[in-house]
Amino acid sequence: MSERTTVRLPTELLSRAKRKAAAQGRTLTSLIEDGLRLVVADTGKHWPDRVTPRISKARGGPTPGVGLGDLASFQEMGDQAYGRRTGRIK
Numbered sequence: 001m002s003e004r005t006t007v008r009l010p011t012e013l014l015s016r017a018k019r020k021a022a023a024q025g026r027t028l029t030s031l032i033e034d035g036l037r038l039v040v041a042d043t044g045k046h047w048p049d050r051v052t053p054r055i056s057k058a059r060g061g062p063t064p065g066v067g068l069g070d071l072a073s074f075q076e077m078g079d080q081a082y083g084r085r086t087g088r089i090k
Contacts, residue, residue, distance in 0.1 A: 007032075016075065 009017075021031040 012075070 017031055018028055021028045024031070
């Protein structure tokens with residue numbers, strides 16, 4: 001049985017999710033459902049696809065040019081990592 005709920009998402013994240021769902025010819029609901037299934041699955045594995053910023057050993061913070069408050073830059077890094085894994089970006 002399915003249930004309706006309201007979820008608040010950042011505007012940019014929702015826009016990207018809608019574009020990805022459309023590109024894959026599926027609904028936003030199915031994309032979100034698959035993503036949640038991956039997150040809540042108790043596999044004991046870490047998330048190798050998760051992009052984390054490089055830390056500067058000299059400064060002890062993020063590498064220059066990486067802003068921790070800039071969600072778009074993290075998403076771009078994740079998109080590039082995905083492209084390299086799938087062979088779409090070399």
